[in-house]
Amino acid sequence: MSRMRIALAGAVAAAVAATLAGCGSGTAVRAAGSGASGSASPSASATGKSTSGDNVPPGGTKPVNPLIEYTTGSRGRVVALTFDDGPSPVWTPRILALLAQYHAHATFCEIGPNAKAAPAMVKAIEAAGDRLCDHSVSHNEAMSKWSEQRQTYEIAGAKKMIEDAGGAGTQVDWFRAPGGDFSPLNRHISVQNGLRPLGWTVDSQDWMRPGVPKILSNIHKELVPGAIILMHDGGGDRSQTMAALQQLLPELVSKGYSFEFPVK
Numbered sequence: 001m002s003r004m005r006i007a008l009a010g011a012v013a014a015a016v017a018a019t020l021a022g023c024g025s026g027t028a029v030r031a032a033g034s035g036a037s038g039s040a041s042p043s044a045s046a047t048g049k050s051t052s053g054d055n056v057p058p059g060g061t062k063p064v065n066p067l068i069e070y071t072t073g074s075r076g077r078v079v080a081l082t083f084d085d086g087p088s089p090v091w092t093p094r095i096l097a098l099l100a101q102y103h104a105h106a107t108f109c110e111i112g113p114n115a116k117a118a119p120a121m122v123k124a125i126e127a128a129g130d131r132l133c134d135h136s137v138s139h140n141e142a143m144s145k146w147s148e149q150r151q152t153y154e155i156a157g158a159k160k161m162i163e164d165a166g167g168a169g170t171q172v173d174w175f176r177a178p179g180g181d182f183s184p185l186n187r188h189i190s191v192q193n194g195l196r197p198l199g200w201t202v203d204s205q206d207w208m209r210p211g212v213p214k215i216l217s218n219i220h221k222e223l224v225p226g227a228i229i230l231m232h233d234g235g236g237d238r239s240q241t242m243a244a245l246q247q248l249l250p251e252l253v254s255k256g257y258s259f260e261f262p263v264k
């Protein structure tokens with residue numbers, strides 16, 4: 001992908017990013033346009049299929065799509081659960097146990113030092129068949145303003161911490177910028193490290209601890225098939241997240257939903 005094409009894709013991403021908010025800001029994030037992967041706009045679609053090889057990660061052969069992913073792979077009644085800011089030795093095992101009870105799976109967007117501090121949690125996530133996402137080293141929600149060198153450290157450094165925590169064979173598939181602070185540059189760094197930028201479409205705002213009914217109503221307001229739901233297993237007391245999940249999971253199952261991972 002040429003620089004110009006990256007810039008073009010970046011302009012689309014910037015428009016999306018303008019509506020992004022996440023851990024910390026409280027506004028729901030929506031894909032521009034349809035919300036389908038790689039179809040945010042005609043230009044995004046055109047720029048999402050580079051064959052130049054620029055996006056091939058070191059040692060890899062498959063190009064990584066630089067567009068922010070906003071949906072699951074399958075059509076129909078599927079959702080992708082994502083949990084950010086962990087892992088937490090307290091909350092991650094409880095969430096894993098609850099997911100297992102409903103045969104549900106999720107993607108965990110981990111802060112590098114948290115993974116380093118709790119390697120057993122990273123291994124438990126892998127053992128459960130769940131997946132890993134890079135959520136930076138220092139979780140700064142304005143990382144896009146930093147130098148290329150610093151952003152590279154935030155992304156590549158966290159990826160290495162997660163991989164080291166998980167041990168041999170650990171696979172990290174996505175990068176989610178803290179607060180959704182994506183930019184053309186950090187998406188480029190992300191794909192260079194083999195990580196697909198990962199957004200969300202349903203913001204539970206559970207990080208604010210607004211009460212279980214509010215978390216659930218936030219989810220219901222935006223829930224559609226193919227949604228990527230943002231919740232948190234890190235960042236402090238997640239008892240409200242747990243209580244909301246205890247209601248949400250059986251409800252989704254009873255409505256015929258199944259659980260998938262985002263597209264890489």
Ligand SMILES: [Zn+2]
Nearest residue numbers: 023084085178
């Ligand atoms: Zn976060």
